[in-house]
Amino acid sequence: MNEVPVTHILFVSTALFFTGMYGLFTRRNMITMLMAVELILNSVNINFVAFNKYLYPDKLDGVFFTIFIITIAAAEAAVAIAIIINLYRSHHSIDVEDAGELKF
C-alpha cells in the first residue's frame, strides 16, 4: 500500500495548485476565475488528507480541516455566483476589465 512516497502526492497537489494559479492569472472571465480558485482549494485539501494519513494516522485533525475547507468553499462559491449574477444584470458582462468602478 505504502509504495507511493508522500512526496509524490505532494508533487501532484503542487502541480494542481499551480495549474489553478495559471488560470487565475490568465483568465479574465469571473466564472472561470472562480473555477481556478476551486482547483487551488482542492489541492490544499489533498495535502491535508495526505499528511494526516501518512504522518499522523492516530489523529483526525487533517480530515476536520478538509471538511471545514469544503464547507467554506461551498459558501464562497454561492456568494461569488450571487455577485456575478448581480454584476451581469447591471453591466451585461462578467469580464473583470468591464467592472472597473471601484478600481481607483
Place this chain on the structure above:
Amino acid sequence: MSASTIIFYIISAFILIAGAVAVTARKIFRAAIGLLFSLVGIAGLYFWMEVNFIAAVQIIVYVGGIVVLIIFSIFLTQKSGEEMPKPIKSRKIFSILAVVLGFAFTCSLISLQTFKVNTNAFNVEVAEIGNQMLSTTEHGFVLPFEAVSILLLAAMIGCIVIAIKSKPETK
C-alpha cells in the same frame, strides 16, 4: 510496481489533465466539464487513500453542488457556444514563467524535506468523526463547527440579498 501504485499515477494524470483543460479551454462550458472531471478525480484520490467519508463529501458538495451551480450561472450569463478571447500574449508568457518557477521552487523544497512516515493503520470511522466534531473536550471541534454554521447562514442570507431582483416602482 504494484497495482495500487499504477492506479495512483493514473488518477494523478487524470486530475492534472482535466485541471489543465479547466484553465485553458476557450469554450467556457468545456472548462466547466474539465473542472467536473478534475473534482471527480480528486474524489478518486481520496478513495485511493481510503478516506471514504471525505470522498463522499467531495462528490456530494463539489460535483453535486458547486459544479451544478457554476453550470447554471454559465447558462444565465453567457452564450456558452462562443469562444472566449485569447489571453494577451505578454500576460500568458509571464504567468507561465511565474507558475513554472513557483512549481520548481516548491518541488525542490518538498524533495529536500524528509518525511517520517508513520506506518500505523489509518482508518477513519464516520462515528469517530461525528463524536470528535461535537465533543467539547480538548480535541473537540465544536467551536469551529458552530462558527461554520453561522457562516453558512450568513452566506445564505447574503446570497439572497445580493441576487434579489429589486422590483421596479409601480404607481
